[in-house]
Amino acid sequence: MTEQLRQSAEDREFLSELHAQIGGRLAQQGHRYTSGRRKLVEVLVLSGQPMILPDIVEADPKLAQSSAYRNLDVLVRCGVIRRINVGGDHTYFELAEPLLGHHHHLICLSCGSIEDVQFDSEIEHLVDKSLNEISARTGFTPTTHSLDLHGHCADC
Amino acid sequence: MTEQLRQSAEDREFLSELHAQIGGRLAQQGHRYTSGRRKLVEVLVLSGQPMILPDIVEADPKLAQSSAYRNLDVLVRCGVIRRINVGGDHTYFELAEPLLGHHHHLICLSCGSIEDVQFDSEIEHLVDKSLNEISARTGFTPTTHSLDLHGHCADC
DNA sequence: CTCAGTGCAAAGGATTTGCATGCCG
DNA sequence: CGGCATGCAAATCCTTTGCACTGAG
Numbered sequence: 001m002t003e004q005l006r007q008s009a010e011d012r013e014f015l016s017e018l019h020a021q022i023g024g025r026l027a028q029q030g031h032r033y034t035s036g037r038r039k040l041v042e043v044l045v046l047s048g049q050p051m052i053l054p055d056i057v058e059a060d061p062k063l064a065q066s067s068a069y070r071n072l073d074v075l076v077r078c079g080v081i082r083r084i085n086v087g088g089d090h091t092y093f094e095l096a097e098p099l100l101g102h103h104h105h106l107i108c109l110s111c112g113s114i115e116d117v118q119f120d121s122e123i124e125h126l127v128d129k130s131l132n133e134i135s136a137r138t139g140f141t142p143t144t145h146s147l148d149l150h151g152h153c154a155d156c
Numbered sequence: 157m158t159e160q161l162r163q164s165a166e167d168r169e170f171l172s173e174l175h176a177q178i179g180g181r182l183a184q185q186g187h188r189y190t191s192g193r194r195k196l197v198e199v200l201v202l203s204g205q206p207m208i209l210p211d212i213v214e215a216d217p218k219l220a221q222s223s224a225y226r227n228l229d230v231l232v233r234c235g236v237i238r239r240i241n242v243g244g245d246h247t248y249f250e251l252a253e254p255l256l257g258h259h260h261h262l263i264c265l266s267c268g269s270i271e272d273v274q275f276d277s278e279i280e281h282l283v284d285k286s287l288n289e290i291s292a293r294t295g296f297t298p299t300t301h302s303l304d305l306h307g308h309c310a311d312c
Numbered sequence: 313c314t315c316a317g318t319g320c321a322a323a324g325g326a327t328t329t330g331c332a333t334g335c336c337g
Numbered sequence: 338c339g340g341c342a343t344g345c346a347a348a349t350c351c352t353t354t355g356c357a358c359t360g361a362g
Contacts, residue, residue, distance in 0.1 A: 030341090031341080031342095032336070032337090032342075034335090034336085034341090034342065034343090036342080036343075037342095053327085054326095064344045064345080065327090065344090065345095066327090066328075066329080066344065066345075066346090069326095070328085070342085070343085071342085071343095073328095074342095083243060085241040085242060085243055085244075086241060087239060087241055089325070089326060089352090090326070091326085091327085106294060106296045108296075109299065115296075117294065119286055119290070123283070126282055127279070127282075127283060127303075130275060130279040131305055134262075134273050134275070134305070135305070135307070138262060138310065139309070139310030140264075140307055140308070140309055140310060141307045141308045141309075142306070142307035143265065143306050143307040144305075144306050144307075145304065145306065146302070146303070146304050147283075147302070147303040148301065148302050148303075149287055149290070149291070149298045149300075149301050150300050150301065150302065151291070151296055151297045151298035151299040151300075152296070152297045152299070153295070153296055153297075154295030187316080187317095188316065188317075190316090190317065190318090190360095190361090192317080193317095210351095220318070220319045221319090221320095221352090222320075222321090222352090223319065225352060225353070226318085226353085226354095227317085227318095229353095230317095245327085245350075245351060247351085247352085
């Protein structure tokens with residue numbers, strides 16, 4: 001819960017550590033960590049919740065729409081950012097799980113907001129076990145799972 | 157598992173029961189259960205897995221694209237069909253849970269196929285319990301949840 | 313008759329791409 | 338220099354909509 005209340009000094013440290021990590025990942029795949037890509041990451045970090053593209057470019061008007069899409073794509077392919085598909089027309093973007101930790105989503109059907117939540121590790125473990133059983137039974141090789149709640153948020 | 161092997165006599169009975177049920181639902185909301193809508197349902201039943209629109213209209217070329225979208229929309233609003241959003245550009249459609257039962261999806265990242273699976277009721281119950289705890293903690297009012305596995309299917 | 317339903321063609325809107333230019337290594 | 342990165346505008350493609358027509362009650 002202190003995540004939300006992080007002091008700005010900590011914030012800065014967190015960000016620069018993150019940037020270093022991401023820069024490494026991009027370099028590995030032969031990409032540069034340019035200012036535009038850095039901005040995308042920062043907008044997503046500051047937002048603290050999944051965002052759609054119009055909101056991203058609005059958050060930092062320096063970002064051009066097409067470049068934003070292209071860079072999000074690069075970041076997705078490098079495992080830095082993840083696409084989320086809920087209903088609606090827009091794709092949502094958030095930091096990938098290696099950076100943000102494994103979590104799930106509360107999707108509000110009224111206002112469309114998406115909030116991140118984590119499970120007890122106990123439950124998460126049970127779910128994993130169950131998913132592995134199903135996979136074994138069906139010959140499916142799982143990479144990840146997504147467990148999202150659809151409903152109405154506290155504000156709606 | 158006998159679902160897949162159902163004899164055609166049973167099939168026919170299943171379908172006409174389903175049609176009756178759906179017809180009732182539509183009538184309740186002041187809609188007709190026309191042949192186009194019936195075809196949509198049949199295509200989805202026969203497919204046995206979620207489908208995207210191009211595949212639906214291809215499966216029954218009598219279906220016009222715009223009418224198909226419109227009718228799927230009606231069926232969705234009447235709780236007969238459900239939209240599914242996985243990655244990719246297309247929306248998937250399948251029979252709604254009241255008709256198909258609560259289940260989850262195995263989504264193949266290679267070929268894009270989606271297969272339905274069910275959990276042990278025990279696990280399903282645990283997940284529900286956990287989700288309720290989270291809801292209580294966050295003030296979120298859940299309607300449904302979706303738990304999908306992403307990975308590679310037996311064929312890929 | 314009336315009104316929901318249909319099909320065609322055109323519009324809408326999110327995302328992608330072509331191309332000329334800018335910039336880092 | 339060379340090639341990735343950028344931004345504008347135009348193209349794409351899924352989905353929705355306008356409109357005139359058809360068919361069921």
